Amino acid sequence: MEFQLNDDQRALRTGTRQLLAALFPRERLRAMVDAGGPGGAGGPGGAGRPGGAAVDGASVRELWRELGAAGFFSLRLPEERGGTGLGLPETVLVFEEAGRVLLPGPLVATHLAAGLVEGAAEGRALVTALDRPGPVEHLASADAVLLLDRATLRILRTDPGPDPDPDGDACTAVLPRALRARSVRAVDPTTPLHLVSQLPDDAGAVPGELPDAVRLRREAALLTAALQLGSALRTVEMTVAHVKARSQFGRPVGSFQAVQHLCARMFVRAEIARCSVYAASLTVTFGDVSRAKLLADTAAVRNARDCLQLHGGFGFTWDADVHPHLKRAWVRAAQWQSAAEAEEGLAEELLNEFPAGLSTGPGEVVANVEISSE
Amino acid sequence: MDLTFTKEEEEFRRRLRTWLRETLPKLPAKPPPDQWPARRAYDCAWQRALYDAGYAGLHWPTDAGGQGATPTQHLIFLEETELAGAPYVGANFVGLLHAGPTIAVEGTAEQRARWLPPILRGEEVWCQGFSEPDAGSDLASLRTRAVRDSDAYIVTGSKIWTSHAEVADWCELLVRTDASAPRHRGISWLAMPMDAPGVTVRPLRTLAGSTEFAELFLDEVRIPLSHRVGAENDGWRVTMVTLSYERGTAFVGEVVACRRTLARLARTAKENGRWDDAVLRRRLGRLNAEFGALWRLTQWNVSAAERTSPGGGSAVPGVGGSVFKLRYSEARQELYEAAAEVIGPEALDAGHPWTADRLSALSYTIAAGTSQIQQNIIAERILGLPKGR
Ligand SMILES: Cc1cc2nc3c(=O)[nH]c(=O)nc-3n(C[C@H](O)[C@H](O)[C@H](O)COP(=O)(O)OP(=O)(O)OC[C@H]3O[C@@H](n4cnc5c(N)ncnc54)[C@H](O)[C@@H]3O)c2cc1C
Numbered sequence: 001m002e003f004q005l006n007d008d009q010r011a012l013r014t015g016t017r018q019l020l021a022a023l024f025p026r027e028r029l030r031a032m033v034d035a036g037g038p039g040g041a042g043g044p045g046g047a048g049r050p051g052g053a054a055v056d057g058a059s060v061r062e063l064w065r066e067l068g069a070a071g072f073f074s075l076r077l078p079e080e081r082g083g084t085g086l087g088l089p090e091t092v093l094v095f096e097e098a099g100r101v102l103l104p105g106p107l108v109a110t111h112l113a114a115g116l117v118e119g120a121a122e123g124r125a126l127v128t129a130l131d132r133p134g135p136v137e138h139l140a141s142a143d144a145v146l147l148l149d150r151a152t153l154r155i156l157r158t159d160p161g162p163d164p165d166p167d168g169d170a171c172t173a174v175l176p177r178a179l180r181a182r183s184v185r186a187v188d189p190t191t192p193l194h195l196v197s198q199l200p201d202d203a204g205a206v207p208g209e210l211p212d213a214v215r216l217r218r219e220a221a222l223l224t225a226a227l228q229l230g231s232a233l234r235t236v237e238m239t240v241a242h243v244k245a246r247s248q249f250g251r252p253v254g255s256f257q258a259v260q261h262l263c264a265r266m267f268v269r270a271e272i273a274r275c276s277v278y279a280a281s282l283t284v285t286f287g288d289v290s291r292a293k294l295l296a297d298t299a300a301v302r303n304a305r306d307c308l309q310l311h312g313g314f315g316f317t318w319d320a321d322v323h324p325h326l327k328r329a330w331v332r333a334a335q336w337q338s339a340a341e342a343e344e345g346l347a348e349e350l351l352n353e354f355p356a357g358l359s360t361g362p363g364e365v366v367a368n369v370e371i372s373s374e
Numbered sequence: 375m376d377l378t379f380t381k382e383e384e385e386f387r388r389r390l391r392t393w394l395r396e397t398l399p400k401l402p403a404k405p406p407p408d409q410w411p412a413r414r415a416y417d418c419a420w421q422r423a424l425y426d427a428g429y430a431g432l433h434w435p436t437d438a439g440g441q442g443a444t445p446t447q448h449l450i451f452l453e454e455t456e457l458a459g460a461p462y463v464g465a466n467f468v469g470l471l472h473a474g475p476t477i478a479v480e481g482t483a484e485q486r487a488r489w490l491p492p493i494l495r496g497e498e499v500w501c502q503g504f505s506e507p508d509a510g511s512d513l514a515s516l517r518t519r520a521v522r523d524s525d526a527y528i529v530t531g532s533k534i535w536t537s538h539a540e541v542a543d544w545c546e547l548l549v550r551t552d553a554s555a556p557r558h559r560g561i562s563w564l565a566m567p568m569d570a571p572g573v574t575v576r577p578l579r580t581l582a583g584s585t586e587f588a589e590l591f592l593d594e595v596r597i598p599l600s601h602r603v604g605a606e607n608d609g610w611r612v613t614m615v616t617l618s619y620e621r622g623t624a625f626v627g628e629v630v631a632c633r634r635t636l637a638r639l640a641r642t643a644k645e646n647g648r649w650d651d652a653v654l655r656r657r658l659g660r661l662n663a664e665f666g667a668l669w670r671l672t673q674w675n676v677s678a679a680e681r682t683s684p685g686g687g688s689a690v691p692g693v694g695g696s697v698f699k700l701r702y703s704e705a706r707q708e709l710y711e712a713a714a715e716v717i718g719p720e721a722l723d724a725g726h727p728w729t730a731d732r733l734s735a736l737s738y739t740i741a742a743g744t745s746q747i748q749q750n751i752i753a754e755r756i757l758g759l760p761k762g763r
Pocket of ligand 1 (some may be wrong): 502745
């Protein structure tokens with residue numbers, strides 16, 4: 001057992017961090033956030049465009065091409081198919097970094113669609129996904145939707161015709177109707193949202209060889225957890241930096257014990273989520289993935305709230321980088337496995353023969369409770 | 375990153391499992407709580423059985439009488455003994471989990487030879503004389519003083535909350551050897567025989583009604599200089615070694631026990647109908663996540679230790695132990711609160727089998743450094759926040 005990052009994994013993490021710092025610096029995030037801010041299209045007082053927030057199809061498409069060129073979506077495709085041939089543990093590390101800088105867009109869905117949807121691996125196609133009625137991101141500009149309805153996978157495609165509208169509005173005519181989707185002004189300025197009230201029968205389904213939907217849903221929950229983990233770790237760093245620099249009563253506020261204790265709790269939350277996410281990337285069992293999603297959601301949301309608290313009044317402004325973390329964490333927590341689903345599934349797991357999921361040694365019974373069994 | 379085990383590790387697990395299956399049914403019945411001499415005998419018999427089978431001091435270095443096993447093997451040992459329902463370390467807690475490891479790292483060859491084998495064979499029981507009535511969290515303010523008299527220290531003072539003092543043979547004792555030095559610089563770490571003249575043990579009753587700890591009164595107790603571990607006045611550094619063992623590794627096996635308890639709790643709820651309560655069910659589900667995560671954190675920490683000391687377990691655990699200790703001690707209390715919900719009014723019966731555990735869980739956020747102290751450590755030593763008040 002060597003439950004530590006190996007040298008290649010460390011190098012991958014460092015490389016990804018450098019790449020994302022160049023590709024998606026804070027200014028680029030802020031530009032997207034501010035486009036949805038006061039006066040921006042999707043922010044408070046904004047007009048509110050179809051699909052929700054201010055991030056339009058064109059800006060995500062541009063980012064997608066850059067990420068595609070950097071190999072972001074083809075990480076797990078074999079080399080002979082143009083990919084990097086990496087595994088889920090490495091992918092989790094890359095997504096953790098993406099979560100840290102709040103990289104916008106349907107990253108998880110497009111990554112999962114690589115090899116399934118033409119152009120996804122290269123970032124030419126924007127793919128979103130949903131697994132039940134509820135919020136779906138970037139629907140208006142998507143080229144395809146992965147529909148992971150319990151045990152089945154369907155791929156809904158939009159056919160925007162010969163001259164696709166650059167900001168993707170032409171697609172809205174096809175997709176939201178098929179999905180009975182209603183656009184809302186999304187709380188997260190960088191994640192346009194539709195709310196889907198009912199899944200379609202089997203309109204647009206593409207028959208043929210498709211991977212295991214249960215496995216794909218698990219991977220989606222895990223990669224979403226990795227994004228949340230990155231965000232949770234980032235808000236710890238932001239908080240620690242702020243409380244060291246900000247002085248009140250003639251000393252750094254970070255020297256006050258009440259502040260120190262909140263910081264310590266944020267750190268513990270993130271560390272516990274980190275071990276859970278890494279373990280789940282190795283086992284991909286239902287229990288481990290559920291633990292990872294539940295604890296990473298909690299860490300991302302709670303840490304963002306504590307970060308906001310410890311930034312004081314500045315934390316409540318649009319200018320602070322805290323609110324995008326909190327709002328994105330809310331969106332991610334509502335995607336894939338919700339807290340209720342994870343907790344119910346994990347309660348069920350307890351009834352199975354112990355030591356379910358405790359040890360990965362041979363001869364162990366590893367519980368395989370499916371979400372759909374509740 | 376890898377969570378699979380090597381061939382040797384799997385072989386080790388298989389052998390241990392077989393041995394446990396053969397040995398456990400032959401153990402005598404566990405004595406009732408509070409009968410300390412009987413409990414000592416029981417705990418020591420179990421330790422002797424481990425010794426005879428080659429499982430004593432598994433992760434201690436071989437020159438300290440240990441088996442030189444890897445931290446991963448030690449983790450497998452803790453996991454398997456707990457899964458099999460083997461006896462808890464009990465009265466041997468201090469000797470095996472922190473006094474012993476401290477002597478193994480800091481002691482001289484003679485000291486290792488004198489004290490370690492009897493711990494491993496289950497012949498001598500240790501207790502921990504750190505806390506004083508006026509020095510708990512602020513351990514460095516301790517006042518029990520030791521004055522040199524030719525080849526010995528003459529020790530006078532008192533200690534409190536000393537677990538298992540009633541049945542201990544030795545005490546890891548912190549004393550002030552230089553009253554004029556700065557607080558942290560005048561402390562020494564001594565091994566005190568509990569039967570020395572001048573040692574009085576007065577049992578303290580816990581809120582659970584048991585006498586698992588005691589007060590020690592030390593009246594001119596004569597302790598040979600050769601019983602000092604580490605240099606004179608360098609005891610604070612030695613103490614940090616002891617405390618990091620206490621926080622870093624001493625509770626690891628208990629996570630497994632809590633996971634077992636949680637699974638039993640779920641089955642109880644299923645049987646008595648409380649399972650139909652979705653709020654309670656979800657609470658149990660979240661606890662499953664918490665304890666599962668604590669187990670993963672344990673594996674992470676053990677692997678980190680293995681990286682720094684591949685040859686055996688002499689590595690001193692880092693401050694990461696505070697992360698585990700903080701969350702584990704709380705989760706344990708949440709577990710028994712949930713248990714009370716499942717059990718219903720019966721949980722108010724002091725004789726209910728879960729009640730003693732529910733009560734003892736309350737000590738976990740206090741003993742071995744309170745939660746507040748763990749948070750101070752994380753904030754200052756891990757996150758690098760400015761020293762506070
Ligand atoms: C079951 C049990 C077994 C024990 N066994 C042993 C043993 O075998 N040997 C031994 O030596 N000791 C033992 N202890 C003692 C234990 O280590 C101390 O109780 C513990 O360190 C706290 O010290 P205290 O009780 O003096 O509390 P205090 O230090 O008086 O603390 C009181 C309260 O103030 C808080 N506080 C104190 N200082 C700070 C600070 N700087 N910042 C924020 N909050 C602070 C504490 O968190 C606590 O809430 C045992 C305790 C228990 C409960």
